[in-house]
Amino acid sequence: MALIFVTGNHHKFKEASEIAIQHGIEIEHRNIPYVEIQADKLEDVIRLGIQQACALLNGPCFAEDSGLFIQAFKGFPGPYSNFVFRTLGNDGILKLMVDETNRRAEFKSAVGYCEPGLKPKVFTGGVEGNITLEARGTLGFGFDPIFVPTGEDGRTFAEMPAGEKNKLSHRARAIEAFFRWFKQRKTVDR
Numbered sequence: 717m718a719l720i721f722v723t724g725n726h727h728k729f730k731e732a733s734e735i736a737i738q739h740g741i742e743i744e745h746r747n748i749p750y751v752e753i754q755a756d757k758l759e760d761v762i763r764l765g766i767q768q769a770c771a772l773l774n775g776p777c778f779a780e781d782s783g784l785f786i787q788a789f790k791g792f793p794g795p796y797s798n799f800v801f802r803t804l805g806n807d808g809i810l811k812l813m814v815d816e817t818n819r820r821a822e823f824k825s826a827v828g829y830c831e832p833g834l835k836p837k838v839f840t841g842g843v844e845g846n847i848t849l850e851a852r853g854t855l856g857f858g859f860d861p862i863f864v865p866t867g868e869d870g871r872t873f874a875e876m877p878a879g880e881k882n883k884l885s886h887r888a889r890a891i892e893a894f895f896r897w898f899k900q901r902k903t904v905d906r
């Protein structure tokens with residue numbers, strides 16, 4: 717039976733699918749609108765979100781919440797990234813940072829898994845990088861054109877094919893941690 721990924725974002729589903737295939741896990745996309753609370757930590761947002769989704773679905777499922785944490789802004793937009801992306805967008809972030817020399821930022825991801833009657837489990841992942849001076853690239857989504865991961869060749873996530881981003885990204889790291897736990901747990905439960 718396929719594991720349900722609750723998300724309205726087809727980019728996220730595509731990224732997760734590539735990782736799932738490598739783990740021999742079949743995942744299915746379901747868009748169940750759950751209420752996202754406002755909280756400073758992604759872990760708290762996803763814990764309540766996945767509990768709701770699981771109750772609505774009445775079955776096992778996982779979801780993911782992510783954000784861009786800019787050091788010069790003390791972590792802003794962080795858990796408010798979705799709102800900031802929809803309002804300011806990449807151009808707005810670049811304008812806010814125009815005189816800023818500290819370009820360091822981190823993408824963070826929290827994956828929540830829940831099944832009826834169980835407490836939700838949360839897995840996290842992160843990737844450090846820098847905010848560019850201008851947007852570059854057309855691949856990926858969201859803040860990808862303005863984020864260059866540290867330790868790579870200077871390309872933004874939006875200049876990397878999906879498979880390459882998926883080896884480095886915050887989401888890939890959190891989902892990997894979840895899938896590793898999920899596979900092991902199934903073996904233990906048998």
Ligand code: IMP
Nearest residue numbers: 780781782783797798801857858859860
């Ligand atoms: P959410 O997890 O859907 O709430 O995402 C928060 C915001 O961060 C959205 O505006 C996304 O577009 C953006 N975001 C999340 N993950 C990524 C990513 O992998 N690359 C670029 N932007 C992302």
